[in-house]
Amino acid sequence: MSKIAVTATINGDEQEFLCEPGESLLDALRMRLNLTGSKEGCGSGDCGACTVMMDGRMVCSCLVLAPEAEGKRIETIEGVAEGSVLHPIQRKFLEMGGLQCGFCTPGFIVAAKALLERDPDPSETEIRYWLAGNLCRCTGYDKIIRAVQEAAAEMRQERVVS
Amino acid sequence: MTEHNPLSQFRVVGTRPVRPDGIDKVTGKAIYGPDHVAPGMIHGAILRSPHPHARIRSIDTSKALALPGVKAAVTGQDLPHLPGKSVSLGEGEADLANLSCNCLARDKALYEGHAVAAVAATSASIAREALKLITVDYEVLPHVIDLEDAARDDAPILHPDLRTQGAEEPSDKPTNIAFTFALKQGDAAKALDGAAAVASGRFAMPPVHQGYIEPHACVASWNADGQGQVWCSSQGPFMVRAVTAGVLDIPVSDVRVTPLEIGGGFGGKTTIYLEPVAMLLSRKAGRPVRLAMSREDVFRASGPAPGLVVDIRIGADAEGNLVGIEADMLYDAGAFPGGGTMLGPLVLSNMYRYPAVDIRTRDAVSNKPSVAAYRAPAAPQITFAIESCIDDIAAQLGMDPIAFRLKNALRPGDTSAMGMECGEIGFVECLDSANAQDHLKAPLGDNEGRGIAAGYWINIGGASSASVSLAEDGSVAVVTGNPDIGGSRASMAIMASERLGVPYEKVRPIIGDTATIGYSVVTGGSRTTFAVGRAVVQACDTIIADMKKRAANVWQVAEDDVEWRNGAVHCTAKGNDNAPMTITEMAENANTTGGPIAAEVSINPHDSLPAYGVHICDVAVDPETGHVSIKRYTVVQDVGRAIHPDYVEGQMQGGAVQGIGWALNEAYIYNSKGCLDNPGFLDYRMPVASDLPMIDTVIVEKPNPAHPYGVKGVGEVPIVPPLAAIGNAVKAATGKRIRELPMSPDRVFAAINGGK
Amino acid sequence: MAIRVVPLAPVDSQFFGGRSELVVEAGNLFAVIRALEAIAPGFLKYAQTRAWFSVNGAIEGDWTATIPPDSEVIILPAIAGG
Numbered sequence A: 001m002s003k004i005a006v007t008a009t010i011n012g013d014e015q016e017f018l019c020e021p022g023e024s025l026l027d028a029l030r031m032r033l034n035l036t037g038s039k040e041g042c043g044s045g046d047c048g049a050c051t052v053m054m055d056g057r058m059v060c061s062c063l064v065l066a067p068e069a070e071g072k073r074i075e076t077i078e079g080v081a082e083g084s085v086l087h088p089i090q091r092k093f094l095e096m097g098g099l100q101c102g103f104c105t106p107g108f109i110v111a112a113k114a115l116l117e118r119d120p121d122p123s124e125t126e127i128r129y130w131l132a133g134n135l136c137r138c139t140g141y142d143k144i145i146r147a148v149q150e151a152a153a154e155m156r157q158e159r160v161v162s
Numbered sequence B: 001m002t003e004h005n006p007l008s009q010f011r012v013v014g015t016r017p018v019r020p021d022g023i024d025k026v027t028g029k030a031i032y033g034p035d036h037v038a039p040g041m042i043h044g045a046i047l048r049s050p051h052p053h054a055r056i057r058s059i060d061t062s063k064a065l066a067l068p069g070v071k072a073a074v075t076g077q078d079l080p081h082l083p084g085k086s087v088s089l090g091e092g093e094a095d096l097a098n099l100s101c102n103c104l105a106r107d108k109a110l111y112e113g114h115a116v117a118a119v120a121a122t123s124a125s126i127a128r129e130a131l132k133l134i135t136v137d138y139e140v141l142p143h144v145i146d147l148e149d150a151a152r153d154d155a156p157i158l159h160p161d162l163r164t165q166g167a168e169e170p171s172d173k174p175t176n177i178a179f180t181f182a183l184k185q186g187d188a189a190k191a192l193d194g195a196a197a198v199a200s201g202r203f204a205m206p207p208v209h210q211g212y213i214e215p216h217a218c219v220a221s222w223n224a225d226g227q228g229q230v231w232c233s234s235q236g237p238f239m240v241r242a243v244t245a246g247v248l249d250i251p252v253s254d255v256r257v258t259p260l261e262i263g264g265g266f267g268g269k270t271t272i273y274l275e276p277v278a279m280l281l282s283r284k285a286g287r288p289v290r291l292a293m294s295r296e297d298v299f300r301a302s303g304p305a306p307g308l309v310v311d312i313r314i315g316a317d318a319e320g321n322l323v324g325i326e327a328d329m330l331y332d333a334g335a336f337p338g339g340g341t342m343l344g345p346l347v348l349s350n351m352y353r354y355p356a357v358d359i360r361t362r363d364a365v366s367n368k369p370s371v372a373a374y375r376a377p378a379a380p381q382i383t384f385a386i387e388s389c390i391d392d393i394a395a396q397l398g399m400d401p402i403a404f405r406l407k408n409a410l411r412p413g414d415t416s417a418m419g420m421e422c423g424e425i426g427f428v429e430c431l432d433s434a435n436a437q438d439h440l441k442a443p444l445g446d447n448e449g450r451g452i453a454a455g456y457w458i459n460i461g462g463a464s465s466a467s468v469s470l471a472e473d474g475s476v477a478v479v480t481g482n483p484d485i486g487g488s489r490a491s492m493a494i495m496a497s498e499r500l501g502v503p504y505e506k507v508r509p510i511i512g513d514t515a516t517i518g519y520s521v522v523t524g525g526s527r528t529t530f531a532v533g534r535a536v537v538q539a540c541d542t543i544i545a546d547m548k549k550r551a552a553n554v555w556q557v558a559e560d561d562v563e564w565r566n567g568a569v570h571c572t573a574k575g576n577d578n579a580p581m582t583i584t585e586m587a588e589n590a591n592t593t594g595g596p597i598a599a600e601v602s603i604n605p606h607d608s609l610p611a612y613g614v615h616i617c618d619v620a621v622d623p624e625t626g627h628v629s630i631k632r633y634t635v636v637q638d639v640g641r642a643i644h645p646d647y648v649e650g651q652m653q654g655g656a657v658q659g660i661g662w663a664l665n666e667a668y669i670y671n672s673k674g675c676l677d678n679p680g681f682l683d684y685r686m687p688v689a690s691d692l693p694m695i696d697t698v699i700v701e702k703p704n705p706a707h708p709y710g711v712k713g714v715g716e717v718p719i720v721p722p723l724a725a726i727g728n729a730v731k732a733a734t735g736k737r738i739r740e741l742p743m744s745p746d747r748v749f750a751a752i753n754g755g756k
Numbered sequence C: 001m002a003i004r005v006v007p008l009a010p011v012d013s014q015f016f017g018g019r020s021e022l023v024v025e026a027g028n029l030f031a032v033i034r035a036l037e038a039i040a041p042g043f044l045k046y047a048q049t050r051a052w053f054s055v056n057g058a059i060e061g062d063w064t065a066t067i068p069p070d071s072e073v074i075i076l077p078a079i080a081g082g
């Protein structure tokens, strides 16, 4: 099968990879680029474990064809922390027990970050609906929602201070 | 709202430090089952039966093998034919034969999605192409999906050699009923006929899936010298080792299993599906082979939890004392015997006192995937029936539902109908605590109702190993063989930190592979913090005793004159001014006081204590659509002691929400061809964030005397009460008792509009 | 020392001809199980993998532990969890 060469900016760095025409972006990230932080829970757009940002838009990477990433900016869970400094959402997930097995966590963190970038002060209901595309089977969502609320509050605080 | 009052007697136990494996899990670095890559690894794929029941006349893999890039192909004929397979179904040997047949069908496909052949190729897409080139000659057989149909005399037979185990009058007729068990005490029929209040009915529910988000995946490498390695996520690497070696009929020591991070299991990863197949492919190809399930495969071929049909009758006298119970249970086993049928009677007999008991349980095989454990196996199903009836009886007698339960609840010192004496159980404490919740006083709106229900789970102990070793600077490595499925590394580190008096951050909990630590049974049954935690504490105690002995030698005093306090040895000999030596100093001087300081402990405790929970639930029922929404939810549970309350609450919340999904949405739906109609998250609808309110938790702590910090176990019982709690709330809102799950809008709508 | 043994179903019918109670002389579970193996060959293997033993109401996992005289031992099928 002839392969397609794709060049994309992934977590700020330009990367080149070869993929098959029908390959998903998720498979390319995981198998070609060794970025296994994005997870496959379903492969059909129903669980959100594969959530990444593409040119600032939240997408299920299992539903995006890898060749479509050509020339695009892709941000994955691996790019959420700045170096070794965790993003407030990551920190709040840790401090508040927002994960049990942690398999859904990368998807939730990428999605929550996208939400707080659009809306720094979402209500509980808004958070619940925004995250309704992300399945978690372990936590019952309670501590996830609280972690996002706390992170939002902290980020608003930081914004006021700086 | 979250209630938990840690007892101040502990320094670390009951606090909420960040989990040691946390950063890896929020940054995407943690390696889960599907993430592992081995050098030279190739990709496997599995061909699955499109038919629910078919004889396999022949399989031809030659065309697949001819495809460039394909390195190996296997079928069920490549697995050893295990002797005893047909004669001793339901016993140890037979389980292996069944497991083998479940991994790769031998002569019959027993459910849609049953694995029949596998290939390995240089890429996943070539492997998928190769599957299309395999020809299987099937003779399609009549199938049976419905549980009650499967139990009928004229049902299509799955296993011609199967005979009912435990039958009073053994028969030599082929049957789908794998197992039966009966328990009789007193004259239940007479007691119930004379009862002042009786609730009865037939309750029924289809199978549901555990729904872990991580599909099963593994990498296996099997060399020509017989030595094999497996990397996978599971609830127990020693379980994977035992069954992989067993199915392949090779020495256990030839299989080394390295556990990867696990993305949820809930019981569904206490068995295996892929590992022996990956091993065979690897042996043939001479390369490590990766096998992974898709979500569809997970639904069609793994799990689920058994469905249940039960006819039940419970009664009480006018004063509100239960007088007897009758129950006839039929559990689903799926394609192979072994549905954990015994657990139904266990649950029935461990909640309330019944002077008379007449119960029977059976399980039947059918053309559905072989059932697997799911959080408190068999308990949510039967508890749905029990707690619905208990609620109805209380209503008939005009009694408060909690007061009625309190009157009949088992207490310490009581003996259950199965002959087990109740130890320091906390059922009464949970009911008392529930009774005191503000939630009970909150006003309800139109079309809203409130329900409560209780639940029991036995909690197990079992074989567990742990090692504790001091590094040169006094930091601590704790190794166990139990995968961390929801924060257990943190609880192991907390217990070691508490015991040794070192800071939590200086304890590094590690999960070892099967060659680095002694045997341990799976992470499951709510056993890990209890049993493995006890092994960790005992290992800590062993090195403390060692350090005391060394200090006595250093100071030249008697061992009795050395005391361990706050992470240091203290000299208590009269007139002696030896300065205490901290654990760090002891570690630094280890080599001059006798060598490294380390201990490994292996134990097999069975003195675990059951957990009880009481849930309070408010629902709103939309009269136009029948849609039930959860307005408010409170989980009260006795956990013995919460080591890390965040993860205790998390288990309570997660279990409750799985129960909510079970009650309202989730079900295996089959079409007339015997194929699963909803093998994806779109149609098998698990609860999402927008379906739910916050889940309030109330931790009750009645310590377990058999654990150094009082742990009983948490994980299982929270899934037990929600089914009935919601059913009772729907009854309160609509006046209708719904006895079938799920309580989907159409069913609720029909009930409101003149249904039964 | 006489020990009262109560096998629950299906152990009773599978190994002991439906008897609901047996009396054996034993000082620990090993001796109980050895005595039962003599009555019903094959029971030992079953006991190792598929049974739990409750001694006077509490599950006992250590077969070497001393059982007091006149104890009651209930045999029940082993139970796993999720």
Ligand code: FES
Residues within 6 Å of the ligand: A039, A040, A041, A042, A043, A044, A045, A046, A047, A048, A049, A050, A051, A060, A061, A062, A063
């Ligand atoms: S894997 Fe992409 S949504 Fe589930």
Ligand code: FES
Residues within 6 Å of the ligand: A098, A099, A100, A101, A102, A103, A104, A105, A135, A136, A137, A138, A139, B213, B263, B264
């Ligand atoms: S933490 Fe396990 S699926 Fe969310």
